[in-house]
Amino acid sequence: MKKVALIPARYASTRFPAKLVQDLCGKSVIQRTYLSTVDTGVFDQVVVVTDHEAIAEQIKAVGGEVFFSTREFESGSDRIAEAARNIEADIFVNVQGDEPFQDRQSLEDLTAVFSNPEVQVASMMFSIPAADAQNPNAVKVVLDKDNFALYFSxxxxxxxxxxxxxxxxxxxxxxxxxxxxxxLSFTRLAKSFLESTEMLEQLRLLENGVRIKMVSTVHQAIAIDTKEDLEKAVAWYMENRLL
Incomplete structure (x- = not known):
């Protein structure tokens, strides 16, 4: 079973302009994401899917593979689908470009569930206390008895x-x-009512009867959406890499 990681990497960002090309201890955010994804050893191929030459140049500088988007897309899934059409593989994993420290065990567990032919889509989750659940930026999921998603909110x-x-x-x-x-079929579906209401693209799948297998993890990724997040990522890198 061939597994490919596709990393959508838009240059524009509302909260933190050009965040993916910001320095993170000697390499950019997108370079760290690419290299940590490769280093997991989970994937047969890793490709950064971008709309900007600056990102492409940084990935090529570390020996990475780049696919250029031909137009603007509403979501990361739409962006990676364009690249996936031209790649022969069984499983495609959408790795977030602004999460520079990928975890091998989590990605192994995620791709392992596809040994079950009933699994068509999978995603990840981790447990949080009730106090943190009040934050609307923390998307919650409820499950059926087989750990398929019933709803996200x-x-x-x-x-x-x-x-x-x-x-x-x-x-x-x-x-x-x-x-x-x-x-490929997901990106041909019209944007759904619940997706538009909650602004969560995965609800398009549920509304169209596509089940999403949820895989638990204890790894809490650092996602860089603000300058403060970047400072946290630098501190984490310095502590864990002993630099």
Whole structure:
């Protein structure tokens, strides 16, 4: 089973302009993401899918492979689907370009679920306390008994009606794995009502009857959306790499 990581990498960013080309201890954010993805050893091929020459040049500088998007896309999944059409592989994993420290065990666990032919799409989650579930930027997911997603929401789900009941919530991690045919068909579907309401593209799949297998992890990725996030990433790198 051939596995390919596709890393969507837009240059523009509303909250932190040009964040992917910012320096992170001697290499840019997108270079760190690419190199850490390769270093996991999970994938047969890793490709950065971008719309900008500056990102392409940085990836080529570390010996990486680049695919240029031919037009603007609304989502990362739409962007990687264009590249996937030209690559022969069984499983495609959408690795977020602004998460520079990828985890081998998490990606192995994610791709392993495709040994079950019923799994067409998979994603990841980790447990968070109830206090953190109130944050609308933390997307929550509820599951069926087989760990397939029932629903994703920015609201805290499930709602706890009885006071005093202690539960933990599952926070969604935005890394997706697809069988090729599902990825290509997903991008041909019209944007759905729930997707537009919550601004969560994975709801398009659920509304069209595509099940998403959820895989738990303890790895909490550092996603760089602000300058403060970049400072946290630098501190993490310095501590863990002993520089």
């Amino acid at each position: 920015r609201s805290p789900i499930p709602y706890v009606r009885e006071k005093g009941v202690e539960i933990s919530y599952w926070k969604h991690v935005g890394i997706y794995a697809y069988r090729k045919e599902v990825l």
